[in-house]
Amino acid sequence: MTTTSALVLFSGGQDSAACLGWALQRFDQVETIGFAYRQRHSVELQCRSVFLAKLRDGFPDWAAKLGDDYLLDLGVLGEVSETALTREQEIGFAESGLPSTFVPGRNLVFLTFAGAVAYRRGLGALVGGMCETDFSGYPDCRRDTINAVSNALTLGLDRPTPIETPLMYLDKAQTWELADKLGGSKLVDLIVEDTHTCYLGDRKHRHAWGYGCGACPACDLRARGWEKWRAGR
Numbered sequence: 001m002t003t004t005s006a007l008v009l010f011s012g013g014q015d016s017a018a019c020l021g022w023a024l025q026r027f028d029q030v031e032t033i034g035f036a037y038r039q040r041h042s043v044e045l046q047c048r049s050v051f052l053a054k055l056r057d058g059f060p061d062w063a064a065k066l067g068d069d070y071l072l073d074l075g076v077l078g079e080v081s082e083t084a085l086t087r088e089q090e091i092g093f094a095e096s097g098l099p100s101t102f103v104p105g106r107n108l109v110f111l112t113f114a115g116a117v118a119y120r121r122g123l124g125a126l127v128g129g130m131c132e133t134d135f136s137g138y139p140d141c142r143r144d145t146i147n148a149v150s151n152a153l154t155l156g157l158d159r160p161t162p163i164e165t166p167l168m169y170l171d172k173a174q175t176w177e178l179a180d181k182l183g184g185s186k187l188v189d190l191i192v193e194d195t196h197t198c199y200l201g202d203r204k205h206r207h208a209w210g211y212g213c214g215a216c217p218a219c220d221l222r223a224r225g226w227e228k229w230r231a232g233r
């Protein structure tokens with residue numbers, strides 16, 4: 001096992017794209033994993049292959065480190081989830097106080113499968129775009145949860161399984177700033193054009209910050225982060 005290698009959970013969204021750039025700058029060998037779980041915005045899965053192809057073309061130094069990509073079918077997660085992300089439901093707040101887009105167990109399952117693939121591939125760390133500062137407050141995005149999963153995987157796989165979360169304490173404006181620092185306007189442009197955030201899967205409406213309906217919570221967060229970052233430059 002090399003300690004300078006990583007498996008990045010890359011969904012095709014803005015956050016995990018920034019994480020991928022972060023990992024490519026930090027590690028010698030980087031592979032990527034994504035999950036199909038019957039998400040309403042499954043268009044993100046098409047975005048991720050386009051993004052990866054363009055990243056290889058535009059960033060030769062990173063391309064030399066970027067290895068295989070894995071797309072796992074976790075349709076069973078969509079089958080057991082009654083959420084606004086996996087069903088045609090209105091996006092709002094559930095009785096629990098959490099957004100109806102919260103998919104229970106999602107990151108726990110994703111990280112476990114990522115741990116299994118990293119084990120097989122001999123990759124050192126997992127890297128994910130989980131973030132505590134999102135207003136959504138998903139409990140499986142908190143650092144405490146991530147630490148617990150990392151401990152469970154380290155014990156259950158009998159090998160160190162650190163989980164890096166470079167965006168954990170950044171807001172969306174700082175995530176744009178990070179992308180700019182890592183790959184300049186070329187990376188920012190690629191993230192704008194070829195990542196997907198909108199919960200409704202809208203790729204028809206193009207804004208300064210990328211594609212989306214412009215109204216769902218994910219679009220709102222991405223748009224506000226973009227505007228704050230642009231205003232502060």
Ligand code: ZN
Binds near residue numbers: 197199212214216220
């Ligand atoms: Zn949207």
